Amino acid sequence: MTAVLAVRDLHVAIYDRSHAINVLRGASLEVGTGEVRGLVGESGAGKSMLGRAVLGLLPANAVIGSGTVQFEGRDLIAMPEPERRNLLGRRIALIPQDPMTSLNPVKRVGSQIVALLRHHLALSKGDALERATELLVEVAIREPRRVLELYPHEISGGMRQRVLIAMAFACDPSLVIADEPTTALDVTVQRQVLQLVERLRQRHGAAILFVTHNLGVVAKICRTMTVLHAGRVLEEGETADVLTRPRHPYTRALLAATPRADRPAEALCPVPPALIESLWSEARRLDRQSAMAAP
Amino acid sequence: MSEILLRTESLNFAYPERAGLFRRTSLRDVVKRVDLAVPRGSVLGLVGESGSGKTTLGRLLVRLLKPTSGRLQFDGVEIGRLGEAEMRPLRARIQMIFQDPQSSLNPRLRLGTTLTRPLQVYGRLKGWPDQRDRAAALLDLVGLPTGFIDRYPHELSGGQRQRAGIARALALEPDFIVADEIVSGLDVSTQAHILLLLRELRARLGLTLVFISHDLSVVRVLCDDVAILHHGEVVEYGPVARIFSAPQHAYTRELLSAIPLPDVEPGWLDDTGPNVTSLQQGSAA
Numbered sequence: 001m002t003a004v005l006a007v008r009d010l011h012v013a014i015y016d017r018s019h020a021i022n023v024l025r026g027a028s029l030e031v032g033t034g035e036v037r038g039l040v041g042e043s044g045a046g047k048s049m050l051g052r053a054v055l056g057l058l059p060a061n062a063v064i065g066s067g068t069v070q071f072e073g074r075d076l077i078a079m080p081e082p083e084r085r086n087l088l089g090r091r092i093a094l095i096p097q098d099p100m101t102s103l104n105p106v107k108r109v110g111s112q113i114v115a116l117l118r119h120h121l122a123l124s125k126g127d128a129l130e131r132a133t134e135l136l137v138e139v140a141i142r143e144p145r146r147v148l149e150l151y152p153h154e155i156s157g158g159m160r161q162r163v164l165i166a167m168a169f170a171c172d173p174s175l176v177i178a179d180e181p182t183t184a185l186d187v188t189v190q191r192q193v194l195q196l197v198e199r200l201r202q203r204h205g206a207a208i209l210f211v212t213h214n215l216g217v218v219a220k221i222c223r224t225m226t227v228l229h230a231g232r233v234l235e236e237g238e239t240a241d242v243l244t245r246p247r248h249p250y251t252r253a254l255l256a257a258t259p260r261a262d263r264p265a266e267a268l269c270p271v272p273p274a275l276i277e278s279l280w281s282e283a284r285r286l287d288r289q290s291a292m293a294a295p
Numbered sequence: 296m297s298e299i300l301l302r303t304e305s306l307n308f309a310y311p312e313r314a315g316l317f318r319r320t321s322l323r324d325v326v327k328r329v330d331l332a333v334p335r336g337s338v339l340g341l342v343g344e345s346g347s348g349k350t351t352l353g354r355l356l357v358r359l360l361k362p363t364s365g366r367l368q369f370d371g372v373e374i375g376r377l378g379e380a381e382m383r384p385l386r387a388r389i390q391m392i393f394q395d396p397q398s399s400l401n402p403r404l405r406l407g408t409t410l411t412r413p414l415q416v417y418g419r420l421k422g423w424p425d426q427r428d429r430a431a432a433l434l435d436l437v438g439l440p441t442g443f444i445d446r447y448p449h450e451l452s453g454g455q456r457q458r459a460g461i462a463r464a465l466a467l468e469p470d471f472i473v474a475d476e477i478v479s480g481l482d483v484s485t486q487a488h489i490l491l492l493l494r495e496l497r498a499r500l501g502l503t504l505v506f507i508s509h510d511l512s513v514v515r516v517l518c519d520d521v522a523i524l525h526h527g528e529v530v531e532y533g534p535v536a537r538i539f540s541a542p543q544h545a546y547t548r549e550l551l552s553a554i555p556l557p558d559v560e561p562g563w564l565d566d567t568g569p570n571v572t573s574l575q576q577g578s579a580a
Contacts, residue, residue: 042482043453157345186344186509187553194555198564213482216555220563240559257487259512261539261554268516270491271484 003070004175004207005031005054010067011290012049012058012231023049025231025286026067029209031175036201036208038222038239040215042254046231047211048097051177054209055094056084071175090120093168093206095197097180099160103152109163110148113170120171135166138203139196158189162196169200176201178210182217194221215258219243227251230283249275297334300471300503301356304330306365306375308348308355325351327527328365333520335470338497338504340514340535342550343524352524353473353507357391358382369471387417390464394476396456400448406430406459407444413466433462438492454485458492465496475507490516511550515539523547 012024023046031037041047052058054069056076069076071092076084096102104112113132117123123131129148136144139162152160161181168176178197182190198221201208210222218225218239226236227248235248246252256269306329309322325348333339343349354360355367358374367375374385393399400409407430414420414429431441437458448456457477464472474493478486494517497504508514514521514535521538523531523546531544542548555563 042484187555188344188549191553191555195564214555215483215557219557219559220555243557243559254483255557257483258557259487259490259510259516260556261512261515261551262556263515265494265516268487268490270487276484 002033002073003030004033004035004072005029005209006068006070007050007054008068008070010050010053010069011065012046012053013063013065014059015061015063020063022283022287023062023231024053024067025283025290027228027231027233028067029226029233029236031207031209033174034201034205034207035224036210036222038218038225039209039211039228040213040218040225040254041228042213044230045228047213047228048179049231050228051094051179051209051211055088055092055177057094089116089173090171091173092175092177093171093173095161095165095168095176095178095181097183099157099164099184102164103160105152107151108148109150109152109155113148113163113167116167116170131170135170136163138169138200139163139166140192141166158185158193161185161189161193165193165196165200169204169206172204173206176206176208178208178212180212183212183214190217197221215243215254227254229279232283232286234279250279297336299332300335300370301333301505302331302366302368303356304366304368306330306352306355306367307363308351308360309363322363325527326355326362329529331522331529331532333471333503333505335503336497336501337519338506338517340518340521341505341507341524342509342511342514342521344509344550346526347524348527349507349509349524350475351527353391353475353505356505357389357473358386359391387413387467388470390467390469390472392460392464392472392474392477395480396453396460397448400456400459400463402448405445405447406434406451409448410434410459410463410466413463417467419467429466433466434459436465436496437462438488452485453481454488457481457485457489461489461492461496465500468500469502471503471505473505473507476509477506478513479508479510486513493517510554511539512554523550 008028009026010024011026013020013022027050039047039050053064064077110132113135114128117128117131132148133144136147141147141159141162147155182193185193212218222239225239225242227234229250235242235251242251246255253271253275257271259268306326307324308326309324311320312323313320329352341349341352351360355362362375366373369385369389407427410430410433411420411426420426427444430444434441434443439455439458451459478489481489490513496502506514506517518535520533521535522529523544525546531538531542531547538547542551
């Protein structure tokens with residue numbers, strides 16, 4: 001299987017006035033054609049940063065120290081800006097975390113989808129409108145024509161998220177970065193959204209890098225997974241293997257600390273603080289090492 | 296039979312709502328005919344999705360809101376209609392812990408001041424050394440270093456802030472606490488620590504708790520009983536063991552089956568039957 005996305009030894013630091021904070025410390029991962037890979041970590045693990053680095057949407061004070069990000073064999077970091085922008089939204093799409101702030105509040109839903117389609121696919125206004133309607137039908141929106149005429153605040157949160165999913169798949173991308181797309185949703189809506197993402201992925205044949213902190217979501221939608229902590233990959237493999245036979249103590253601890261509706265309370269075991277501390281001290285040791293190696 | 300500390304009978308709450316500029320205001324029911332009986336020393340989980348009325352119900356139970364109708368009894372006293380002055384002595388016995396400790400702790404006050412403010416308000420402090428001692432004891436109770444007395448909220452991690460929120464609620468040694476989604480913003484590794492802390496405090500201090508959450512898995516760890524709320528009504532209510540092993544109401548079953556357990560389960564996403572069709576009915580808000 002050829003890799004759609006190959007991230008190798010990526011180092012990213014955020015500059016805060018004079019000092020740098022490392023957020024990715026040599027992270028590597030691959031996503032094959034049509035593969036759904038979960039990128040799992042807790043807050044501060046760097047999982048969103050990795051997704052943003054792929055999209056070239058890192059914050060202005062973030063600097064890529066070293067490493068490569070290859071998309072379909074081409075280096076995204078070295079690529080000239082116009083060329084990269086032409087890929088974004090068309091070949092690489094994003095399903096963002098927050099459906100509330102990711103749509104333009106003063107433009108109708110329809111005009112936002114039409115603008116995207118016309119920009120990337122050079123469709124006529126009529127064709128774009130037709131395509132937008134089909135897309136909303138694909139994400140199970142019942143009255144697509146009416147919804148196209150509405151403003152984002154006039155539709156529910158779950159529906160806004162479905163509109164964003166439709167937009168992500170609109171140009172048949174080969175890679176979709178899903179950045180915690182169901183975190184703000186109720187469980188019943190979350191399940192519907194996951195079902196839709198899976199259905200659209202199959203129909204459009206995209207690979208997905210699914211960023212989440214929820215091991216349950218990974219278990220249900222991702223075939224492979226990568227566990228990130230302090231900007232380092234601690235474990236990766238087939239989801240079924242990692243969840244049943246986790247090799248890294250951190251993965252084991254996360255699983256033991258996840259409350260389960262199907263198990264009694266006694267099964268819950270919090271992550272030992274000593275484990276977290278040892279992982280961070282290892283990260284700091286790596287920071288000192290790379291600081292000394294730097295000229 | 297254990298003594299019932301908090302009891303509601305047919306408790307209702309409605310918000311006035313204006314349908315249009317010139318229309319008459321109408322009432323929108325958000326809590327409907329709720330009957331609860333919370334035994335002293337027990338933990339009740341209130342579970343529902345957004346808009347189910349769980350937070351409104353929690354605010355009624357601590358009397359931050361006044362019920363529209365129905366009965367609300369705390370320790371045998373009807374408190375539903377009491378005015379502020381009559382509520383005041385009871386307020387010390389009824390506390391609330393909020394979802395977001397970031398916004399419910401005053402950013403300008405050191406933790407020592409915040410934690411002992413309730414004691415000061417009720418005139419239970421005997422001067423400066425007493426304040427330091429009480430604050431240190433509270434920090435110790437929730438597993439924070441006593442050196443945190445002089446820290447500001449922004450110097451703490453999310454889990455530490457939530458511990459501070461719990462400590463403040465414990466300051467007046469209340470009988471009854473409502474905790475509203477207090478672990479939902481936390482990472483898994485922090486969440487489990489907070490859940491176990493609450494379990495330990497409950498055993499040690501004999502607290503009676505109402506634990507509000509959208510997450511049934513979390514409720515199972517801590518609660519004795521669960522009430523499932525849907526559109527302001529309690530659709531199912533009973534002991535945790537029974538609700539999880541043999542849910543009676545269709546909505547409870549739907550909630551349970553929608554939780555993604557961390558097990559690979561082929562077919563979980565194929566189930567397009569009831570799920571995708573029910574979503575087509577609930578289109579525009």
